[in-house]
Amino acid sequence: MSVDGTISIVVNGEHRRIRQGMTLADLANDLGLAPEKVAVERNLLVVPRSTLAEVVIADGDELEIVHFVGGGDVSSGEDSWTVAEKTFTSRLIVGTGKYKDFEQNAAAVAASGAQIVTVAVRRVNVSDPKAPMLTDYIDPKKITYLPNTAGCFTGEEAIRTLRLAREAGGWDLVKLEVLGEARTLYPDMVETLRATEVLAKEGFKPMVYCVDDPIAAKRLEDAGAVAIMPLGAPIGSGLGIQNRVTIRLIVEGTSLPVLVDAGVGTASDAAVAMELGCTGVLMNTAIAEAKDPVLMAAAMKAAVEAGRMSYRAGRMGRRMYADPSSPLAGLI
Numbered sequence: 001m002s003v004d005g006t007i008s009i010v011v012n013g014e015h016r017r018i019r020q021g022m023t024l025a026d027l028a029n030d031l032g033l034a035p036e037k038v039a040v041e042r043n044l045l046v047v048p049r050s051t052l053a054e055v056v057i058a059d060g061d062e063l064e065i066v067h068f069v070g071g072g073d074v075s076s077g078e079d080s081w082t083v084a085e086k087t088f089t090s091r092l093i094v095g096t097g098k099y100k101d102f103e104q105n106a107a108a109v110a111a112s113g114a115q116i117v118t119v120a121v122r123r124v125n126v127s128d129p130k131a132p133m134l135t136d137y138i139d140p141k142k143i144t145y146l147p148n149t150a151g152c153f154t155g156e157e158a159i160r161t162l163r164l165a166r167e168a169g170g171w172d173l174v175k176l177e178v179l180g181e182a183r184t185l186y187p188d189m190v191e192t193l194r195a196t197e198v199l200a201k202e203g204f205k206p207m208v209y210c211v212d213d214p215i216a217a218k219r220l221e222d223a224g225a226v227a228i229m230p231l232g233a234p235i236g237s238g239l240g241i242q243n244r245v246t247i248r249l250i251v252e253g254t255s256l257p258v259l260v261d262a263g264v265g266t267a268s269d270a271a272v273a274m275e276l277g278c279t280g281v282l283m284n285t286a287i288a289e290a291k292d293p294v295l296m297a298a299a300m301k302a303a304v305e306a307g308r309m310s311y312r313a314g315r316m317g318r319r320m321y322a323d324p325s326s327p328l329a330g331l332i
């Protein structure tokens, strides 16, 4: 301890000086974190959350503090989410491309339990009554249609596409996607931001496909996005979530719903997204290109639900060493 009554500790790899006598709960409060939402490792040992208010920090302590952001009300059975004043209980949004036919698409949507389907305005017929219509198979009165701008490479093109969708079906909750190039299908964030601003001013509620960048996510929020939809991996790649850290930072940094959009390949990828605290997941290829799309849709439903429950339950802390599952005290 120094003469000024402070001690030196390390928190998440950074040196700090704190008042002597502070407990772990005091420190969490000082860091602006609710003690009931943090997990603490002290000198490589997990501290039970129930004792944070009793454990006094010692000079030289090395602490790892993990903050569980958000999280629903575990006690309540209902675990819904809201976007643009519409509330949903399913956290899985599914696409309508790449299926054998509308019938298979509809069966997969039913198995997924999705309450929202996204539709590429420029590719799927939802307005020409002379051609087969998706709406004959997936009832827009029961399932929310989320028109998207897949295939648009400029903000202007995307804006025009969505104006068209609003004209055709009255949709204002939309998914904006402005692609930068055909090879990676990565979003062009300059164009995406500009289009978000224009659409928000015109009264649209854009859910926005974007890079997995927490700063870009903040800019989109300021520009009028109603949901942030970072890619997990390139569209159609099925590579799963490539950067868990940036997805978590996006979740922490925005008050908007965050839905991983693109790159999911299998059920565990969807569960990971939910365990990171995402509000939901949007996927197309993983279901449509599965050998059995309907079975995969059911798997994705279960994975999203399991990941969400696991997030709400709060995972245990990680330990560097083994810790017996049965108490060792009092052994004969």
Ligand SMILES: CC(=O)[C@@H](O)[C@H](O)COP(=O)(O)O
Binding pocket: 094, 095, 096, 097, 118, 148, 150, 177, 209, 234, 235, 236, 237, 238, 261, 262, 263, 264, 282, 283, 284, 285, 286
């Ligand atoms: C359907 C849709 O909106 C896609 O642009 C989306 O990004 C899905 O990507 P995956 O096909 O990789 O799930």
